[in-house]
Amino acid sequence: MQRRYRSIPDLKIHETARALSFSDAALACKLTAMGFLPGARVEMVRQSPFGNAFYVKVDGVRMALRREEAASILLEI
Amino acid sequence: MSGSQRLPRIGVIGNPNSGKSTVFNHLTGLRQKTGNFPGVTVDIKEGNLRLPGGAEVTLVDFPGTYSLYPTSSDEKLVSAVLSDQKNEFFPDAVVYIADVNHLEKHLLLLTQLLDLQLPLVLALNMADTAEELGIKVNVSRLSEKLGIPVVFVSGRTGDNMSRLVSEIEKLIPAIGNISRKAFFEMDAAEKQVAEAVRLNLGENNPYRALQLAHHFEWLPFLHDSDRATLATIVQTKNFVSLRAQVEETLARYDLFTPIVEDSIQQPQQFPDTPTDRIDAVLTHRIGGPFVFIAVMLVIFQAIFDWSAYPMDWIDNGFAELNTWLQQTLPNHWTTELLTDGILAGLAGILVFVPQITLLFLLITILEEVGYMARVVFLFDRIMRRFGMNGRSVVALIGGSACAVPAIMSSRTIGNWKERLITVLVTPFISCSARIPVYLVLIGMAVPRVRIGGIIGAQTLVFGAMYALGVAAALFAGWTLKRYLKTREPSFLAIELPVYRMPDWKNVGLTVWEKVSAFIIGAGKIILIVSIALWALSRFGPGDAIERAATEAKQEAAASGLSEAETEDLTAQKKLEASWAGQMGKAFEPVIRPLGYDWKIGIGLLTSFAAREVFTGTLAILYNMGSSEADINDRSENEAKATLREKMQRETFSDTGQPVYTFATTLSLLVFYALAMQCMSTLAVVRRETGSWKWALWQFLSMTGLAWLAAWLVQIIFA
Structure with missing residues (x-):
């Protein structure tokens, strides 16, 4: 069965996908201010040592996100 | 404006990592001072600048922020100042600093400032690296589209600063x-809100009126009645x-992205840069933490080994000065005050x-x-277990x-709870003031094997x-x-900037700032305590001291007893x-x-008052130096051994x-x-948390735990 959506934690290392929307309003406010916009190209770079954060590249800009933060960013399938 | 003649105030504003401080430092050099912004506990740096025409202006360095919609107390400060034209730091005009390499992400705040109707100049920073990356900017087109002057600068090399x-x-x-x-064209609802704010609070700038409606819950300058009006x-x-914040932000991007695309030429693909290769090691899942531990070891090596030499010079220098003064000046209590109290x-x-x-030099370089x-x-994950945030590690290392x-x-x-916990637990980390106490006590309790x-x-040990x-x-x-408990959201979401060589001027100024915060903040209190301690141990109730001296003789x-032994006994009695003796005895139970x-x-x-006073106090209490010939003639180690x-x-x-x-030694x-044995820290905790409540709580619980x-x-x- 086709999944209805996926989010950043579903990305494999070095996989890239386009961000569609943010499901958490407070975080959306912070991320958009930082220049992370819907439509941005997100590349998964690596996980943190203790597994709960991700190192990603958003349109070439490096950024660290927690798992829950990353999970609130929905991606194009 | 206040009654006193005030220089025009130019705000230096920009995103974090835009190189804003470098430009500020370049323009003001050492002519900076740190002001405290009441209500929000953030320091603002100011520095004067003389313009070619002879007039002087004050440059105000604001904390780096992405937007007027803040998520941390640094960022809140920027919104608070810009929402309040009566604020003493409110800028009359703004120099906006943007990293030219990320212009498409750095103009959001600029467009918000445009709507606050502030006179603006846009400085495109990091011109030097842009050239290497092959980024070309049509400055005149950008200037025309934004309606403000645009200057290409480099804070590092100082290029074009005179143009700026x-x-x-x-x-x-x-x-x-x-x-x-x-x-940004507000929608109908926003216009209505702005209009209502204008009518009720008299704020004529529609965008600033809208800001009041967004931030009324925490803006420090609002009266309760205004707050109630805004809530209604x-x-x-x-x-x-x-x-509304998210929609406005997206609308602004839609407006300025075409402007940026139209006036800037960027290479399509960024190559694999040194930053990626360095991060493959430094942020590696397994290797990363080991590198961190190695870095910490180097730092501690530096504290113990490298700084021992200058510390010895200072120690010996003061000891010699003290002896010289004691021998030269008349034998009077004022001499004692000078040597045993002040010096x-x-x-x-x-x-x-x-x-x-x-x-702080090493920490600043890492930063x-x-x-x-x-x-x-x-370390975000680990720190979260302990109620903190990855950002807390920086504070704990500094501790x-x-x-x-x-x-x-x-x-x-950003999160109040995580910040409070960080503030409350940082003093547990062993600071430099504990080292001399540890040295004496460990030397006594633990054999040199x-x-x-x-x-x-x-x-x-x-x-x-x-x-x-x-x-x-x-x-x-x-x-x-x-x-x-807090309902505030907690974020990690942090930009990992490109690695670059430290800007040494920035490093120097930051270290100077932190060291002077120590000298002025903690130093004042240490000096007062030292003088008070001298007075308390020099004087006593009534003629108690004279009687004790007679008795001892x-x-x-x-x-x-020999002459030296008599002197020893007299001093002890x-x-x-x-007064100090009386206090100690009252405290003994x-x-x-x-x-x-x-x-x-x-x-x-x-x-x-300050921990390091302990060794000094004991040296006085055990009366070193009188019978032991001249302590200053011996080496530092011998003095410690004597104590x-x-x-x-x-x-x-x-x-x-x-x-x-x-x-007992282990227990000590x-x-x-x-x-919690540091009044300076308590004073800072009070300032940062806004009340004595947390400082007192910290004092009682830390000391109780210690007991x-x-x-x-x-x-x-x-």
């Missing part, structure tokens, strides 16, 4: 009479702040300067090159130098004291996490009779369960048992590791 200065000069006549077309407006107009206090402050400078952001990423500036660095933490022929037993501090900080965080004559006598009691009491010998010979006056047993070590742990150690090891 002359553009700043051209802004002055425009102050107060800018009227541009709004960059927001409610009756069904204004949903968060949603001893100054020495107590300055001796820490090399250590603190070196530590400047971009490593600290990676540390935040690596090993001095808790005062370290606590101030917690301002980047090598375990397994490799590592010294003393070194091991020293390490254990640091570990105890870290463990206590984490334990306290873990406990507090359960009891503090009689006793000495009766038992046929006098001290016992002094509280600490007797821990195995301490009244002399240690005085040491503890004086340490409550140690004296301490080992101490006995309780009532039972005759030795005071410094193994258990634990007490010093855990107790309990010290008591347990005494019971277990006695």
Whole structure:
């Protein structure tokens, strides 16, 4: 069965996908201010040592996100 | 404007990592001072700049922020100042700094400032790296589209700074009479809100009126009545702040992205850069934490080894000056005040300067090159377990130098609860002031042997004291996490900047700032305490001191003591009779369960102002230097050894048992590791948390924990 959506934690290392929307309003406010916009190209770079954060590249800009933060960013399938 | 003649104020504003401070430092150099912004506890830096035409302006360096919709207390400050035209830091005009390499992400805040109708100049920073990356900007087109002057600069090389200065000069006549077309067109609901705010609060700028409606809950300058009015407006107009913020932000991007695309040429693909290769190691899942531990080891090596030399020079320098003064000046109590009070206090402050400078130098370099952001990423998960945030690691590392500036660095933490916990637990980390106390006590309790022929037993205990501090900080965080409640969201979301060589001017200024925060913040208190301590031990109630002196002489004559021994005995009896002696004795019952006598009691009491006073106090209490010929002629180690010998010979006056047993010394070590004994830190905690409540709470719980742990150690090891 086709999944209805996926989010950043579903990305494999070095996989890239386009961000569609943010499901958490407070975080959306912070991320958009930082220049992370819907439509941005997100590349998964690596996980943190203790597994709960991700190192990603958003349109070439490096950024660290927690798992829950990353999970609130929905991606194009 | 206030009555006094005020220079035009130019705000230096921009995103974090835009190189804003570099430009600010370039323009103002050392002519900076740090002001405190009331209400929001963030320091603002100011510096004057003389314009080519002769007029002077004040440049105000604002904390880096992405938007007027803030998520940390640094960022809140920017919104608070810009929402309040009466604020003393409100800028008359703004120099906006943007990283030209990320222009498509750095213009959001600029467009918000455009709508506040502030005179603006846009400085495109990092021109030097843009050239290398092959980025080309059509400055005149960008300037035309945005309707403001645009200058290409490089904060690092100083290129084009004079152009920027002359553009700043051209802004002055425009102050107060800018009227541009709004960059962002508000929707109908927002217009209604802005209009209602204008009618009720008299805020004529529609965008600033809208800001009031967004931020009324926390803006510090609003009166309660205004706050109530704004709450009503927001409610009756069904204004949903968060949603409006996101929509406005996206609308602004839609407006300025085409402008950027139209005036800038970028290479399509960024190649694999050195930053990626470095991060493959430094943020590696397994390797990353090991690199961090190695970095920390180098830092501690620096504190102990490298700073020992300048510390010895300062120590010896003061000792020589003291001897010289004592020999030269008349034998009067004012001389004693100068040598034993003021100079001893100054020495107590300055001796820490090399250590603190070196530590902050290394920490600042790590921050400047971009490593600290990676540390935040690596340790966010662990710190969250203990009620903190990855950003707390930076404060905790700083705490090993001095808790005062370290606590101030917690301002980047957005979540109130995580920030409070960081502030409350940072003083558990062993700071430089504890080192001299540890050195004396460990020297007494632990033999100089090598375990397994490799590592010294003393070194091991020293390490254990640091570990105890870290463990206590984490334990306290873990406990507090359960009891503090907040509904504020907690974010990691942090930019990991490109690695670059540190800008040495920036490093120098930052270190200077932190070291002077120590000298002025902590130093003042140490000096006062040193003088008070001298007075308390020099004077006593009524003629108690004179009587004690007479008694001592009689006793000495009766038992046929030598001249030196008589002097020793007299000094001790006098001290016992002094105010300090009385206080120590009154305090003794509280600490007797821990195995301490009244002399240690005085040491503890004086340490409550600053820990390092302890060794100095004991040196006075055990009366070193009078009978031991001239202590200043000996080496530092001998002096420490003398204090140690004296301490080992101490006995309780009532039972005759030795005071410094193994258990008592260990117990004292634990007490010093855990107790809150620094008035300067308490003052900073009060400032950062906004009330004495948390400072008092921290003082009581840390000291209570220290007492309990010290008591347990005494019971277990006695």
